[in-house]
Structures are given as structure tokens and as C-alpha cells.
Amino acid sequence: QVQLQESGPGLVRPSETLSLTCTVSGESMNDFYWTWIRQAPGKGLEWIGYIYYSGTTINYSSSLKSRVTMSIDTSQNQFSLRLNSVTAADTAVYYCARGGIVLGHWGQGMLVTVSS
Amino acid sequence: SYELTQPPSVSVSPGQTARITCSADILPNKYVYWYQQKPGQAPVLAIFKDNKRSSVIPERFSGSSSGTIATLTISGVQAEDEADYYCQSTDNSDPPHVIFGGGTKLTVL
Numbered sequence: 001q002v003q004l005q006e007s008g009p010g011l012v013r014p015s016e017t018l019s020l021t022c023t024v025s026g027e028s029m030n031d032f033y034w035t036w037i038r039q040a041p042g043k044g045l046e047w048i049g050y051i052y053y054s055g056t057t058i059n060y061s062s063s064l065k066s067r068v069t070m071s072i073d074t075s076q077n078q079f080s081l082r083l084n085s086v087t088a089a090d091t092a093v094y095y096c097a098r099g100g101i102v103l104g105h106w107g108q109g110m111l112v113t114v115s116s
Numbered sequence: 117s118y119e120l121t122q123p124p125s126v127s128v129s130p131g132q133t134a135r136i137t138c139s140a141d142i143l144p145n146k147y148v149y150w151y152q153q154k155p156g157q158a159p160v161l162a163i164f165k166d167n168k169r170s171s172v173i174p175e176r177f178s179g180s181s182s183g184t185i186a187t188l189t190i191s192g193v194q195a196e197d198e199a200d201y202y203c204q205s206t207d208n209s210d211p212p213h214v215i216f217g218g219g220t221k222l223t224v225l
Contacts, residue, residue, distance in 0.1 A: 044202065100214075101206055103149075106159055
């Protein structure tokens with residue numbers, strides 16, 4: 001059974017870069033897409049983007065595209081998210097998930113707060 | 117950009133049938149997926165490709181889609197079904213972008 005775990009700083013200063021890593025265990029990352037989603041406090045789900053295991057396909061939300069970078073390292077069983085120039089509006093629980101369209105397995109989520 | 121519209125809330129008594137809708141002009145040509153999210157937990161895939169039930173979801177959950185409306189139906193609602201439910205689909209971008217509905221809070225009275 002695949003398991004995903006988000007990790008990274010829980011507090012980020014405004015204008016700085018949010019960096020998160022998702023570690024995958026239990027199954028190979030090969031042949032799958034890997035996705036980031038976020039959920040602001042009390043709000044709905046927002047898709048951030050996905051990356052193919054080979055790194056050959058990366059697809060970002062139009063609203064975040066100018067600030068987002070995703071990468072993947074299958075040798076470390078990890079994929080990562082970087083979101084630059086953050087503001088308070090980026091405060092959210094960040095989830096990683098397996099799949100590009102069908103999100104069948106999710107991490108438990110990690111709260112990232114943007115505050116000085 | 118496309119939007120998936122869900123009612124903010126649905127309330128039913130235990131044992132009744134709950135129906136949660138998801139509407140968008142784009143849906144006739146797209147699959148719809150449904151996720152269940154209980155408080156403090158990550159979402160769980162409930163229904164995929166309109167009407168395929170996830171193995172971890174009870175049989176009382178079903179999905180359907182017709183025209184511009186997709187529906188998640190919960191027959192014989194139980195207290196444990198109280199949760200937020202999100203529909204999800206894709207837009208016409210290449211590669212496709214994922215879009216989520218705003219979510220529906222199901223309250224079991």
C-alpha cells in the first residue's frame with residue numbers, strides 16, 4: 001500500500017519561498033503522475049499541479065504557474081514543490097497525492113503558515 | 117476557466133438518501149470524480165470515472181452523470197457519512213488541468 005508524507009517548514013515569511021517535499025513509500029513511483037493540492041483554512045481544495053515520474057510532463061495551475069516549480073527524484077522516492085513570493089493567501093494545508101487526474105492516494109497534509 | 121458548482125450544504129436524516137450535485141457546462145464530455153473529506157483528514161477518493169466506486173467506500177455510495185450534472189448518491193445515510201464532499205473533473209487544456217468543485221457539507225441530522 002503506497003504511503004505519502006509531506007515535509008518541510010511549517011512557517012514561511014512573506015515574500016520568501018515555500019518548499020515542500022513528499023516522500024513516497026510502499027510502491028515504486030514509476031509510471032505515475034504525482035500531484036500537489038492545497039486547502040486554505042475553512043476553504044475548498046485547490047489544484048496546484050502535477051509531474052510525471054520521469055519529469056517529462058509538468059502541468060501547473062494557471063493561477064499559480066508564475067510562482068510554482070515542481071521536481072521529482074525517483075531515486076530518493078520524493079517529489080517537491082516550490083512556491084515563491086508567498087503571501088498570507090498561500091497559508092494552507094498542502095497535500096501531495098498519487099495520480100494526475102484520479103487522486104487515489106493522499107498524504108495526510110501539512111499546514112504551512114505564511115507570517116512574519 | 118471552468119467552474120464546478122456544488123450546493124454548499126445538504127442535510128438528511130439517518131437512513132434517508134442524500135444526493136449531492138455537481139454541475140458545469142463542460143461535464144458532458146468529461147469524467148467526474150468524488151472525494152470525501154472528514155474533519156481534520158485528507159480527502160479520500162470515493163467515486164471515479166462518474167460511477168466507479170473506490171474499494172474503501174461502502175456500497176451505499178454511488179455516482180452518476182447525465183448532461184451537465186453529476187450526482188453523488190448516498191443511500192441509507194449513516195452518521196459516519198457526515199463529511200465534506202468534493203467533485204472533480206478536468207478542463208479542455210492540453211495537458212488537462214484539474215478542477216474541483218467548491219465542496220458540499222453533508223450534515224446527518
